[in-house]
Amino acid sequence: MAPSFLFSQFMGGLTTAMFLFLIASGLSLVFGVMRVINFAHGSFYMIGAYLAWQMVEWLHPSGEAFWPAALFAALGVGALGAVVERLFFRSLYGREELYQLLFTYGLVLILGDAAKFIWGTGQLSVSTPPVLAGSVQIFGTTQPLYTLFIVAIGPAIAFGGWLALNRTGVGRMVRAAQMDREMLGALGANVGTLYTGMFVVSAFLAGLSGALVTPVQGIVPGMDVLIIVQAFIVVVIGGMGSLWGTFWGSVIYGEVLSFGILIFPGFSLFSVFALMAVILIIRPWGLFGRPL
Amino acid sequence: MGPVRAAIVTASDRAALPRRLPWTLIVFLILATVPWLGSRYNVFLAEQIIIDALFAVSLNLLLGTTGLVSFGHVAYFGVGAYVCGILMKTYGVPFTLAFPAAGLGTAAFALISGYFCVRLIKLYFAMLTLAFSQIVWAICYKWNDVTGGDQGLPEIPYPHLDWMSAVPGLTDLSIGDRFYLLSLVLIAVSLAVLHRIVRSPFGRVLTAIRDNPERAGFIGVNVRAYQLAAFVVAGAFAGLAGALYGIFSRGVFADYVFWSKSAEVMIMTILGGMGYFWGPPVGAAALVWLNQEITDYTEYWSFVLGAILLLLLFAFPGGIVGGIDTLWTRLRNTRRA
Numbered sequence: 001m002a003p004s005f006l007f008s009q010f011m012g013g014l015t016t017a018m019f020l021f022l023i024a025s026g027l028s029l030v031f032g033v034m035r036v037i038n039f040a041h042g043s044f045y046m047i048g049a050y051l052a053w054q055m056v057e058w059l060h061p062s063g064e065a066f067w068p069a070a071l072f073a074a075l076g077v078g079a080l081g082a083v084v085e086r087l088f089f090r091s092l093y094g095r096e097e098l099y100q101l102l103f104t105y106g107l108v109l110i111l112g113d114a115a116k117f118i119w120g121t122g123q124l125s126v127s128t129p130p131v132l133a134g135s136v137q138i139f140g141t142t143q144p145l146y147t148l149f150i151v152a153i154g155p156a157i158a159f160g161g162w163l164a165l166n167r168t169g170v171g172r173m174v175r176a177a178q179m180d181r182e183m184l185g186a187l188g189a190n191v192g193t194l195y196t197g198m199f200v201v202s203a204f205l206a207g208l209s210g211a212l213v214t215p216v217q218g219i220v221p222g223m224d225v226l227i228i229v230q231a232f233i234v235v236v237i238g239g240m241g242s243l244w245g246t247f248w249g250s251v252i253y254g255e256v257l258s259f260g261i262l263i264f265p266g267f268s269l270f271s272v273f274a275l276m277a278v279i280l281i282i283r284p285w286g287l288f289g290r291p292l
Numbered sequence: 293m294g295p296v297r298a299a300i301v302t303a304s305d306r307a308a309l310p311r312r313l314p315w316t317l318i319v320f321l322i323l324a325t326v327p328w329l330g331s332r333y334n335v336f337l338a339e340q341i342i343i344d345a346l347f348a349v350s351l352n353l354l355l356g357t358t359g360l361v362s363f364g365h366v367a368y369f370g371v372g373a374y375v376c377g378i379l380m381k382t383y384g385v386p387f388t389l390a391f392p393a394a395g396l397g398t399a400a401f402a403l404i405s406g407y408f409c410v411r412l413i414k415l416y417f418a419m420l421t422l423a424f425s426q427i428v429w430a431i432c433y434k435w436n437d438v439t440g441g442d443q444g445l446p447e448i449p450y451p452h453l454d455w456m457s458a459v460p461g462l463t464d465l466s467i468g469d470r471f472y473l474l475s476l477v478l479i480a481v482s483l484a485v486l487h488r489i490v491r492s493p494f495g496r497v498l499t500a501i502r503d504n505p506e507r508a509g510f511i512g513v514n515v516r517a518y519q520l521a522a523f524v525v526a527g528a529f530a531g532l533a534g535a536l537y538g539i540f541s542r543g544v545f546a547d548y549v550f551w552s553k554s555a556e557v558m559i560m561t562i563l564g565g566m567g568y569f570w571g572p573p574v575g576a577a578a579l580v581w582l583n584q585e586i587t588d589y590t591e592y593w594s595f596v597l598g599a600i601l602l603l604l605l606f607a608f609p610g611g612i613v614g615g616i617d618t619l620w621t622r623l624r625n626t627r628r629a
Contacts, residue, residue, distance in 0.1 A: 037415045039363075091606070098361050099605055101418055102562070105363070106605070109555060109598030117592060225551055229426040232419040240416070273427055277408055280420075284411045 004140035009258045015147050015216075017254025018154030022209035024231040024238075024246045025161060026202035032178045032241030033198045034093075036100045040107035042228030043115075044081065044203045048073045048210025049219045050115055053124045066129035070211035074204050081203025085196050093195075108224065116221050126214035146215055153212070157205075158247045165243065174198065178241060233272060237279055239289020248287065315570075320480055327469035337584065339472045341577045343537050346479045348560040348572030349486055350529035355558070356566035357490055358522045359502030360410075361418045363554055364425025365530055367405070370432060370549030372398040372531025373538035374439055377448045380539075387451030391478070391535055398531025399524050406523035410516050425554060433546040444545030448538055475536045482529055483573075489525060490569055498522050552594060559601050565611030574612050 027041045051073035052066075059065030084107065092100045127133075132145040165171040173194055176184045185191040217223075230253070238249020253272055260271025279287065326338045347369055354360040376394035379385040385393070405424045409417050432439045439445065453470040456462045462470065489495050501508045501515055509515050538544040547553075556579065564575025586596055608615055 031415070035415070037419060088602075088606075097415060099609070101361060101415070102558075102601060103605055105555065105558075106598040106601035109552075109594040109601065113592040113595035113598070117595075225426075229423050229551075232423050236412075236416065236420060236423070276423075280408050280411060284416075 007139045008141040008143075009262070010255065011141070011143055011147060011151070013255040013258030014151050014251070015254070016257060017250040017252075018150050019209060019213055020227075020230055020234050020253060021154045021247055021250035022157060022212070023206060023227055024234040024250060025157065025243065026205035027231050028235055028238075028241055028243065028246045029161075029174075029205075030198055030202045031235075033174060033181070034195060036097070037104070038202070039101065039104040039228060040084070040111060041104075041202070041206050041231065042224040042226075043108050043111035044077050044206035045210040045213075045227055046115060046219075046224040047080065047111060048077045048207030049214050049223065050119050050124070050210075051076045051207065052211035052214050053119075053126050053219055056126050064130065066126065066215070069126075070208065073211040074208035077207025077210070078200045078204035080207075081200045082196060084203075085199040089199070090192075090195075108228075112221065112224055115224075119219075121221050123218040123220045125218050128215040150212065150216075154247075154250075158243065161243050170197075233276055235286070237276055237286060239286025242286075242288040242290075245286055245288025252287075320476070323476055324473065327465055327472060332468070335469055335472050337580060339475060339540050341573075341580045342476055342479045343533050343540060344557065344560060344576035344580055345573035346482055346536075347530055347533040348557050348564070348576045349483060349569070350526045350533065351557050352561050352566050352569075352572045353486060353490065353498075353522055353526040353529075355561055356568075356571075357495060357502065358498040358519060359505075360519060360523070362409075362421040362523075362526075363418050363558070364421035364423070364428075364551070365526070365557060366549055366551070366554040367421075367425035367428040368398050368402055368527035368530035369534035369537070369553070369557075370425075370428060370544075371401050372534030373544045373548055374432065374445070374534075375531070376535030377445045377538040377544040378438065380451075381445055381448050387539075391532070394535035395528045395532045398534070399528035402524045402527025402531075403520070406520050406527065410519040410523060422551065422554075425549065425551060429546060429549040429551070432549050439544075439546070442546060444543055444547075445538075446543040448543055450539060471539065475540065478532070478536065482532055486525075486529060487569055494518075494521070555594075555597060559597050559604075562604055563600065563611050565613035565615075565617075567610065568613040568617070571611055571613040578612060 023041065023045055026044075027038060030036060030038050030041075052069045055069035055072045056065050059069060088103065089100070092103055128144075128146050132149050135142050135144045136148070137143075163171075165174060173184065173189055176189070177191065177194060181191055184194075234249040234253050235246060236249075237252055238247070239245035252275070256272050256275050264270050283289075323338055323342065326334055330338070347365075350368075351362065351365045354362050354365070372394040375397040376387075376390045379390040379393055380387065409420050409424070412420055433442055435441065436443075450467050450471055451474070453467060453474065456465065456470050456473075462473070465473070490498075497508070497513055497518055501513065501518055505515050534548070537548070560575035560579045561572045562575065563578055564573065565571030582596075583593065587593060590596070604611065610618065
């Protein structure tokens with residue numbers, strides 16, 4: 001096999017991986033602090049994509065408006081996250097996990113249809129921002145600049161997240177909450193505000209990734225569930241609640257998917273699935289996670 | 293704790309509604325008269341309800357009895373439908389063999405997938421079941437040679453029910469009505485078996501695991517083995533429901549395995565009341581009826597489902613049967629006082 005071909009498969013896998021990381025990191029963050037799996041995380045991602053499209057349409061359809069639109073989409077979804085957490089989710093903290101899960105599941109159903117109602121069922125698309133519209137030659141392959149941008153932004157966010165968690169006061173509180181939230185509350189920290197904050201940051205990340213995916217993927221109903229299932233597989237592989245676990249889980253997922261196509265054409269999901277099965281047998285809590 | 297928890301814990305073993313009447317027999321007999329007394333539409337509705345009832349009760353074996361939250365139960369429904377459909381249509385296997393084969397095939401699949409799922413605790417379990425069901429969906433959607441891909445498997449034959457012509461009273465019934473009666477009997481038997489399972493010592497152990505898996509482990513219960521057994525039984529009965537559904541709707545399509553169907557059956561279970569054996573069938577009846585009424589007005593069925601779910605979570609956590617139960621208890625207490 002030609003090296004250039006392998007390289008282009010590798011880059012394809014890496015792009016998938018970085019998108020997944022952006023999404024799964026928010027999922028993993030909320031889980032780490034609140035011990036809740038937010039099924040609606042994929043819906044937040046989808047809403048982010050639709051909001052970005054809407055802003056581009058309003059501001060400047062040719063694509064110049066992509067960056068402010070992406071920022072707006074991320075902020076909008078963050079605000080949605082704040083509303084959801086403050087109005088509804090808050091009252092479920094004392095209840096069983098099942099009810100929290102079902103609540104976010106109900107949100108998936110409602111937000112999915114709400115998006116269909118507002119934006120219709122057709123496929124929408126956003127053009128690549130002009131700054132990144134070109135491409136470069138690497139190892140005899142043509143790589144779009146936008147792909148390179150996505151591949152760069154993933155590690156940047158991973159590193160930024162690591163810095164925020166390990167080198168700031170808020171990060172220390174988040175880590176404390178991951179270990180023992182009752183103790184953190186007893187020590188006088190405002191756990192309620194911390195929860196809202198985490199939920200908003202997580203929704204912001206979901207909205208941002210939804211906005212960033214629009215130049216390379218059509219926006220369609222159903223993208224919410226498609227992505228949440230992939231994000232679940234990523235966190236099962238990498239380990240829930242671990243930032244680096246999510247990062248490497250995404251990379252493994254993306255690359256296995258990309259190269260799996262060579263082994264099982266049309267059934268690349270099988271290879272990811274086989275990998276997940278093997279990891280679950282050896283380490284049920286994921287590669288980087290801790291046994292619960 | 294809260295009222296929800298209380299509803300789940302106390303509901304399993306008490307005579308809630310008046311026991312003097314043989315409710316199940318009455319309901320069965322009423323359903324059996326539908327082909328004579330009702331229209332074709334009524335038969336259609338009744339068949340959908342009884343199939344969904346079996347599906348929902350099988351889910352409740354996991355959800356209400358064992359405390360396992362499966363978001364991908366539709367995978368087993370779908371596998372059953374495909375196994376039965378492929379055997380009957382592609383290979384011409386008679387229903388008497390294809391139907392049990394669907395149950396066994398689904399059980400085998402549930403054994404494999406469940407082996408991985410029960411290794412994970414609560415939240416991970418929920419995620420993995422959803423992932424499995426999406427994988428099954430992807431396979432059904434893409435494996436053209438076997439499943440027909442996005443075209444599905446249309447025109448699955450009805451079982452041979454000519455022998456019913458010899459039975460007095462059934463001679464004039466159409467094949468659809470005959471299949472309805474056959475399904476009714478098969479589903480009644482399945483529900484009776486599930487009822488036995490829930491009330492058996494095995495079922496009690498499952499409830500013990502739901503209430504406190506650690507303590508169940510301490511008294512020597514192999515928690516994972518029991519959970520896996522429950523998973524396999526629930527999967528097998530979901531497969532049987534799926535097999536009937538494939539014949540009833542005259543075809544098996546990848547849509548049957550889509551995640552939103554899992555949402556539907558889960559909402560049926562909670563709407564009826566997952567703390568009660570007969571809760572899920574009540575929820576199935578309510579939701580099927582509601583679906584028929586609402587889809588005339590709006591295409592946003594998922595939105596309605598989601599809204600019902602939120603309403604149940606925040607306002608009526610015990611579901612319909614739970615509500616009736618509470619009401620009944622209150623009435624009885626006031627009468628006594």
